[in-house]
Amino acid sequence: MEITNVSEYEAIAKEKLPKMVYDYFASGAEDQWTLKENRNAFSRILFRPRILIDVSKIDMTTTVLGFKISMPIMIAPSAMQKMAHPEGECATARATSEAGTIMTLSSWATSSVEEVASTGPGIRFFQLYVLKDRNVVAQLVRRAERAGFKAIALTVDTPRLGRREADIKNRFTLPSSLTLKNFEGLDLGKMDKTDDSGIASYAASQMDCSLTWKDVKWLQTITKLPILVKGVITGEDARLAVQAGVAGIIVSNHGARQLDYVPATIMALEEVVKSAQGQVPVFLDGGVRRGTDVFKALALGASGVFIGRPVVFSLAAEGEAGVRKVLQMLRDEFELTMALSGCRSLKEITRNHIVADWDAPRAAARL
DSSP states (O other), rough: OOOOOOTTTHHHHHHOHHHHHHHHHOOOOOOOOHHHHHHGGGGGGEEOOOOOOOOOOOOOOOOEETEEEEEEEEEOOOOGGGGTTTTTHHHHHHHHHHHEEEEEEEEOOSSSSHHHEEEEEEEEEEEOOOBSSSHHHOOOOOOHHHTTOEEEEESSSSOOOOOOOHHHHHHHOOOOOOGGGGGGGOOOOOOOOOOOOOOHHHHHHBBBBBHHHHHHHHHHOOOOOOOOEEEEEEHHHHHHHTTOOOEEEEOOOOGGTTSOOOHHEEEEEEEHHHTTSSSSOEEESSSSOSHHHHHHHTTOOOOOOOEEEEEHHHHHHHHHHHHHHHHHHHHHHHHHHHHHOOOGGGGGGOGGGGGEEHHHHHHHOOO
């Protein structure tokens, strides 16, 4: 079957993967309202394309934290990618490097920071959970630095793991052949079997639910790497993030896997961007499946987007080649959207190029 868009990989992955693994990657929290809303909200934004502009040359390049990349589409951290494909995160790293963009490696990866670094050159960020044992956290950060990672993406929306009912039903646990490679040798690499969700039990035993802004300051004392905070969805927290001296903000609801009935990230984006006041770049993850979605996010003020599930589904379907194809399809769609909207570079993408359904009350108020 000819794959013509990113979303088609999910059905192939569902056929190929064991139910427990597919459900882990695909599901959200509780009623999964936010999971659906992350996608649906994009459909409530329409284009206002400009015409008769010379779009024979389109420039999609941008810089993120000073690093030049080929397009504003990057890879979000997704845990345990060897459950999708034997080469796991290393295959994703190679595909991302070839596409000239940034990969974020999950703390809970099934390939270590050193293994991913050994795949060759590339711009890579390391996603960090703060565990109860701060010595382990400091070790992880130092290893990421030594392995050439360029930034820390600190996940801040996970004091406890959200209630993922598919994982509870399946009694999810990491397959016995795999380990959380970054924790090997620290007696934290394995997940115990449980009557509940193995990952929820693991998280409850390891994650520090006392995490506060003070800990962001602590992290800044142990690393020179720039720190992005991942999991901001309100203007209030965006202001606090800026005050804390972070290098950037990722608007994220953890792929709708934490608190259900929070807004879609694309709905929360503009509030966060306004509160950040241009002092730090704001990025978005959640629900991005089309080049049109990328354009909409940039029109609402994002400096770039991160994709998650399309990576693991394409990895399951076709390995490294699948991830390469996902990045190429999104790139091609985004370039076409820019051309058809009359934008030759990212700086030409403005709020005036879109209209959102939530604009109507504002427009009425102006009358």
